[in-house]
Amino acid sequence: MLTPEVAAPPPLHPQRDELELPAVLHALSDPVRLRIIADLASGEERSCKSFDLPVVKSTCTYHFRVLRESGVIRQRLEGTTRLNSLRREDLDARFPGLLDAVLGCPVS
Amino acid sequence: MLTPEVAAPPPLHPQRDELELPAVLHALSDPVRLRIIADLASGEERSCKSFDLPVVKSTCTYHFRVLRESGVIRQRLEGTTRLNSLRREDLDARFPGLLDAVLGCPVS
DNA sequence: GCAAATGTTCGATGACCGTCGTACAATGAG
DNA sequence: CTCATTGTACGACGGTCATCGAACATTTGC
Numbered sequence: 594m595l596t597p598e599v600a601a602p603p604p605l606h607p608q609r610d611e612l613e614l615p616a617v618l619h620a621l622s623d624p625v626r627l628r629i630i631a632d633l634a635s636g637e638e639r640s641c642k643s644f645d646l647p648v649v650k651s652t653c654t655y656h657f658r659v660l661r662e663s664g665v666i667r668q669r670l671e672g673t674t675r676l677n678s679l680r681r682e683d684l685d686a687r688f689p690g691l692l693d694a695v696l697g698c699p700v701s
Numbered sequence: 702m703l704t705p706e707v708a709a710p711p712p713l714h715p716q717r718d719e720l721e722l723p724a725v726l727h728a729l730s731d732p733v734r735l736r737i738i739a740d741l742a743s744g745e746e747r748s749c750k751s752f753d754l755p756v757v758k759s760t761c762t763y764h765f766r767v768l769r770e771s772g773v774i775r776q777r778l779e780g781t782t783r784l785n786s787l788r789r790e791d792l793d794a795r796f797p798g799l800l801d802a803v804l805g806c807p808v809s
Numbered sequence: 810g811c812a813a814a815t816g817t818t819c820g821a822t823g824a825c826c827g828t829c830g831t832a833c834a835a836t837g838a839g
Numbered sequence: 840c841t842c843a844t845t846g847t848a849c850g851a852c853g854g855t856c857a858t859c860g861a862a863c864a865t866t867t868g869c
Contacts, residue, residue: 618730
């Protein structure tokens, strides 16, 4: 009880003008995370569970956190699930064309 | 003398259709390497030494190797120097718009 | 031939990455 | 209340990253 957090700390989401290119590119440089953002490209909100990823739960948490903390996705709490969506407007504003270019690339 | 390499192995350059998106994005996710490709964006060939990078020689070699092996740059031997250039046509062909998007991003 | 210039290679090092499993927390259903 | 669902937190782990310094290689110029 040395750090008596009153409630769960809200997930960190960098502001639009705080997005950093190296961090965003690093977030996009992993195949699992590329698959996540490809699935989010339609614009819909998706729970973590709705993705069929080749890793266990805790690893999913890790990948979604990397995407969120770099500013690529947004996470919103809804009951017991976490709804994920692409921060397309913020990305387009700060790094014009980048997201579309990545989403348009061949998967393999 | 267990592996009698007859001559220096030629630097590895992946073919255009071998370029992989995660590797390219990873290569571009480092500030030093972003600086290198920004300097190469003009299209000219530059020796490694002509870049004013905040790291020592051997680290430069490392960064140029990451860029070359991911297919972002080309290295050509010319006397005692190594001339570096962007593989813009290959990148544009395989990942349309990606390089321009990255080069157009704010540095910080 | 010798020395300078330009890079590479190699080993070391500390930090970070991606993965897992277990335990935990919060919400919703019965 | 109890339990299932959904996700986070934490610790461990092997591997990779970015960095350095020292030694080496290759070409050019004197």
